[in-house]
Each structure stands twice: as C-alpha cells, then as structure tokens.
Amino acid sequence: MPQKPPRICACGHRVANGIRCPCERKSDAERKARHDKNRKSSSARGYTGTWDKERKEFLKRHPRCKRCGGKADTVDHIIPHRGNSEIFWDRRNWAPLCTNCHSSAKQREERRSTKRT
C-alpha cells in the first residue's frame, strides 16, 4: 500500500498523514479542559443554588442563633461534613448560628483538626 503524503498543518508543520500535529493535540487538550471546567462549575452552581435556598428556609424556621440567641444568618454543620453529602444535607446536623458564633466555631474546629494532624 502506497504511503499517503504528509500534510501541511494550519500552523505550517509538516505532519505524517493520520497523525495529529502537536498544535492540534494541544488545542484538543484545551477544548477538553474547557469542557471539564464548564461541567464542574455548572454542577457547583447547582449545588450552591440549592444550598442557598435550603439554608434560607432553615433560617426562616430557626431565626435565632443557637449559642447566643442573636440573629442567625449562617447554618453550621454540627458534625463537620468534610465533603460527605449525606452529612451535609442531614437537617438534624444543621444549627442556626450568627456570624460571630459561626466564625468562632470554625476557628475552634480548625484548631482541633490541626491538633490531630
């Protein structure tokens, strides 16, 4: 079978037939990365959108900070969810907190986790 002649890529490279030019491979990778990124950010958007809605409803029902009785504007996870969606969405694990109490709770939690490691 006669060999097909090499082709000239748009970038000016001579490329053996049936082979992707490095510039084409690069743009393939870029397209794929862009696609992955879009998919990731859209799923993240959906997640935060739902959380935002659920959080607001929870705060409507539990408007007082669990610790100081002030105005709650944050939903804290009593058990740190660490990315576990079951723990994350378990309402029994939610606590209404004001910003102050929430940030001090988070600091305490961070101290605890740095001690462990």
Ligand SMILES: [Zn+2]
């Ligand atoms: Zn090329």
Ligand SMILES: [Zn+2]
């Ligand atoms: Zn508070």
